[in-house]
Amino acid sequence: MENKERYTISIYTENNIGLLNRISAIFQRRHVNIESINSSASEIDEVSRWTILVNVSEDQIKKIIGQIEKQVEVIKAYYHTEDETIYQESCLFKIKSDLLFEERQIQNIIKDSNARIVTVNKDFFVLEKSGRSSEVDLLYRELSAFGILQFNRSGRIAVTKEAMEITKLLQTFNP
Structure with a gap:
């Protein structure tokens, strides 16, 4: 084989x-x-x-x-x-807004991963991350502990x- x-x-x-x-x-x-x-x-x-x-x-x-x-x-x-x-992927995370203000660790995860906040309202916020597959996977694992409302990932662009x-x-x- x-x-x-x-x-x-x-x-x-x-x-x-x-x-x-x-x-x-x-x-x-x-x-x-x-x-x-x-x-x-x-x-x-x-x-x-x-x-x-x-x-x-x-x-x-x-x-x-x-x-x-x-x-x-x-x-x-x-x-x-x-x-x-040379390739990248993009993804969006939708997470409850109260976590952004109450969990300091989430702010650190966002900063350390170079993710970007796309929008914030009283119910949820949306993060965007572009990078290698491993970077997207890591961010997903880190945010999963806090609860992800929605997640969407693009196909590879190269x-x-x-x-x-x-x-x-x-x-x-x-x-």
Whole structure:
């Protein structure tokens, strides 16, 4: 059995209905769980970029990329190791407001974690934290002791350390 590794997949696509379903089916057929998925505008006009995080072997990731690139709307797909990317996650915590004023430890946790208070009202306050997965996990564990009313976490967003050739590739189609 091959060693599984964490890979970040970058997919550049046209923005078409049904593509998400077809891409997720590729992972489903191979019994691969998607750890996180993010879709956004890319650095190229009218091209979307998906960032998907998975734990698979190198052999599996190569096959998955090959299958993804067979989709008509996919312009190009890449995979990257952890060392090849700079990445972040974001999250929001909703916590009872009285804790902010009564528990000095919460204020210290907020300061030490570089979290940011987004809003405060009489019933609750909302914290925002951006950072590595481990930083978000740590803040979650620390705040759990006080009770979290709501928690929401984004998928990974990432850029590669090395230049990607996608812009040059697209210029060949639009001289």
